[in-house]
Amino acid sequence: MTDQGFSLFQITLQQRAASVExxxxxxxxxxxxxxxxxxxxxxxxxMRHGVLNGGKRLRPFxxxxxxxxxxxxxxxxLRIAAALECVHSYSLVHDDLPAMDDDDLRRGQPTVHxxxxxxxxxxxxxxxxxxxxxxxxxxxxxxxAQCRVTLITxxxxxxGIGGMTGGQALDLEAxxxxxxxxxIIRLQAMKTGALIRFACEAGAIIxxxxxxxxDRLAEYGSAIxxxxxxxxxxLDVTAEARDMGKAxxxxxxxxxxxLVSLHGVEWAKxxxxxxxxxxxxxxxxxxxxxxxxxxxxxxxxxxxx
Amino acid sequence: MTDQGFSLFQITLQQRAASVExxxxxxxxxxxxxxxxxxxxxxxxxMRHGVLNGGKRLRPFxxxxxxxxxxxxxxxxLRIAAALECVHSYSLVHDDLPAMDDDDLRRGQPTVHxxxxxxxxxxxxxxxxxxxxxxxxxxxxxxxAQCRVTLITxxxxxxGIGGMTGGQALDLEAxxxxxxxxxIIRLQAMKTGALIRFACEAGAIIxxxxxxxxDRLAEYGSAIxxxxxxxxxxLDVTAEARDMGKAxxxxxxxxxxxLVSLHGVEWAKxxxxxxxxxxxxxxxxxxxxxxxxxxxxxxxxxxxx
Numbered sequence: 001m002t003d004q005g006f007s008l009f010q011i012t013l014q015q016r017a018a019s020v021e022x023x024x025x026x027x028x029x030x031x032x033x034x035x036x037x038x039x040x041x042x043x044x045x046x047m048r049h050g051v052l053n054g055g056k057r058l059r060p061f062x063x064x065x066x067x068x069x070x071x072x073x074x075x076x077x078l079r080i081a082a083a084l085e086c087v088h089s090y091s092l093v094h095d096d097l098p099a100m101d102d103d104d105l106r107r108g109q110p111t112v113h114x115x116x117x118x119x120x121x122x123x124x125x126x127x128x129x130x131x132x133x134x135x136x137x138x139x140x141x142x143x144x145a146q147c148r149v150t151l152i153t154x155x156x157x158x159x160g161i162g163g164m165t166g167g168q169a170l171d172l173e174a175x176x177x178x179x180x181x182x183x184i185i186r187l188q189a190m191k192t193g194a195l196i197r198f199a200c201e202a203g204a205i206i207x208x209x210x211x212x213x214x215d216r217l218a219e220y221g222s223a224i225x226x227x228x229x230x231x232x233x234x235l236d237v238t239a240e241a242r243d244m245g246k247a248x249x250x251x252x253x254x255x256x257x258x259l260v261s262l263h264g265v266e267w268a269k270x271x272x273x274x275x276x277x278x279x280x281x282x283x284x285x286x287x288x289x290x291x292x293x294x295x296x297x298x299x300x301x302x303x304x305x
Numbered sequence: 306m307t308d309q310g311f312s313l314f315q316i317t318l319q320q321r322a323a324s325v326e327x328x329x330x331x332x333x334x335x336x337x338x339x340x341x342x343x344x345x346x347x348x349x350x351x352m353r354h355g356v357l358n359g360g361k362r363l364r365p366f367x368x369x370x371x372x373x374x375x376x377x378x379x380x381x382x383l384r385i386a387a388a389l390e391c392v393h394s395y396s397l398v399h400d401d402l403p404a405m406d407d408d409d410l411r412r413g414q415p416t417v418h419x420x421x422x423x424x425x426x427x428x429x430x431x432x433x434x435x436x437x438x439x440x441x442x443x444x445x446x447x448x449x450a451q452c453r454v455t456l457i458t459x460x461x462x463x464x465g466i467g468g469m470t471g472g473q474a475l476d477l478e479a480x481x482x483x484x485x486x487x488x489i490i491r492l493q494a495m496k497t498g499a500l501i502r503f504a505c506e507a508g509a510i511i512x513x514x515x516x517x518x519x520d521r522l523a524e525y526g527s528a529i530x531x532x533x534x535x536x537x538x539x540l541d542v543t544a545e546a547r548d549m550g551k552a553x554x555x556x557x558x559x560x561x562x563x564l565v566s567l568h569g570v571e572w573a574k575x576x577x578x579x580x581x582x583x584x585x586x587x588x589x590x591x592x593x594x595x596x597x598x599x600x601x602x603x604x605x606x607x608x609x610x
Contacts, residue, residue, distance in 0.1 A: 032467060033467070035462050036467025037471075037494060037499075038467065038495065039466055039471065040474040042478060043470070043474035044466070047466075094431060099423030099427060100424050100427065118404030120474070122404060122405065123399075123473055125431070126399060126431075127470040127471070127474075130461050130470065131461070131466060133438045134458060134462060134465060145449070145453070149442045149444070149453050152439075152454075153442040153443060156435050156436070157439060159435055160432055161345075161348065161349070162337060162340065162341025163342075165428050165431050165435065166341075166342075166343060168428055169348035169432075170345050172424050172428075173345065173347060194342075
């Protein structure tokens with residue numbers, strides 16, 4: 001990775017993050033949108049706290065860069081990216097609840113149930129999830145109806161029973177019955193992998209890519225999703241809570257098996273390098289146009305927080 | 306209401322309920338559906354417990370009868386009805402949580418967090434909500450894509466910020482700052498009214514009704530939604546916990562203002578009669594075809610549990 005390449009990636013990541021935050025901040029204002037009776041101020045504040053928290057906005061970046069690969073309209077990609085970030089944020093808000101991971105901090109700030117209360121966090125999460133589907137279904141983009149239902153189907157699958165919430169459920173069980181390696185891989189592919197894969201596939205759907213290209217983006221998404229979780233597990237072992245803005249060492253404390261606890265840190269680093277290589281290879285047919293997506297794969301593997 | 310009319314309504318309500326339960330039981334099986342990696346058994350059990358609980362299935366009935374009014378395909382209406390019941394059920398599962406209404410019983414059975422645990426109840430609710438949108442977006446019905454996005458938009462609005470979850474948020478605040486009469490009406494229109502109204506409007510959407518007829522069904526839905534909440538508030542004051550299968554007198558205990566606490570039981574009964582009349586009048590143009598929907602309005606106003 002050249003310094004220049006890394007720098008362009010970092011700048012673009014920040015620009016994309018700023019765009020999606022501006023849109024989310026408008027969308028989640030207190031002002032009722034058309035067709036709404038009212039927007040309860042405290043609920044909206046809890047939703048904004050859960051979403052506008054200085055996240056890296058990696059998933060929105062992946063949607064927008066993947067869509068750009070196929071020349072898709074930028075405004076449209078931005079709205080789908082915002083919807084996906086609502087789903088990601090809702091999952092964090094619920095995951096932080098006392099009955100789940102019981103986290104007080106996220107990115108150095110109090111979690112939604114600590115800043116507001118548990119009921120507000122439950123409802124804010126529910127509302128964010130619902131709003132994500134409303135955003136995609138709305139006719140304010142240039143997407144035709146078929147494209148919108150394709151996105152909704154893919155997002156619901158990635159975030160529901162067979163995807164994210166299913167993976168979270170398996171994760172809770174994993175604290176009692178330790179899964180074997182295949183079980184861990186399946187759990188992680190569902191819990192964090194499915195939504196990252198969706199982000200990349202969504203760009204191809206928005207850009208009306210052919211089946212072959214859509215499959216390529218999905219494969220790229222699977223590789224970086226796996227890398228993301230592996231890097232996360234590594235960080236849980238090696239990073240300081242200060243750098244993460246949240247508690248670390250929680251997996252070990254919970255007796256939770258990860259690929260890192262099974263195979264060790266050195267093995268995990270080799271695996272990560274292999275996944276980055278796989279991601280780069282699958283993007284090779286797109287040439288220079290995919291440079292930032294390749295950078296994203298390296299960024300995910302190398303991240304420190 | 307004649308005995309015969311009541312009986313036909315009761316039989317139809319039960320038949321519709323049986324159909325939607327059979328479909329929900331198939332949809333929420335442990336067997337992974339196409340495109341899903343896995344279905345965690347405990348999560349599915351928690352979802353089934355939250356959904357297959359002997360509910361009256363009033364909302365599915367309203368979808369199916371409204372759709373039948375416009376000659377819509379029965380299988381299609383049934384799937385949309387099942388999706389709506391998933392949304393209704395998720396809201397009950399989350400509403401019963403200790404941080405929300407803290408209920409141990411629903412229809413005489415332990416609530417999901419009592420039978421499983423809080424984490425399972427949170428995830429089961431999240432998964433049911435997500436699954437509802439997947440069901441509507443799926444291409445297994447004869448609905449075209451435009452019709453599906455119209456339904457998704459309407460459902461998301463009815464159940465999100467400006468609808469159900471917004472109403473729940475207002476309801477939580479109402480325990481601290483007592484709303485005035487207009488505030489109570491708005492709260493109830495959002496919390497319970499919006500989803501009942503959606504049920505009726507959905508039938509018109511599925512049946513490709515014209516704007517005028519769709520508005521009629523929405524107005525009918527608003528009237529019976531208001532009646533539903535008024536009857537609920539009355540029951541909270543007058544019914545026995547035994548009949549309700551859940552705790553009663555909770556509103557008064559929580560110091561929660563309702564239209565019944567403001568205006569008294571006799572006023573509420575008169576209001577209910579007026580709402581039934583309004584519902585019947587708005588359906589008048591449909592003649593005999595709408596007989597069961599008129600029965601439904603009376604059933605809602607007269608219900609004992």
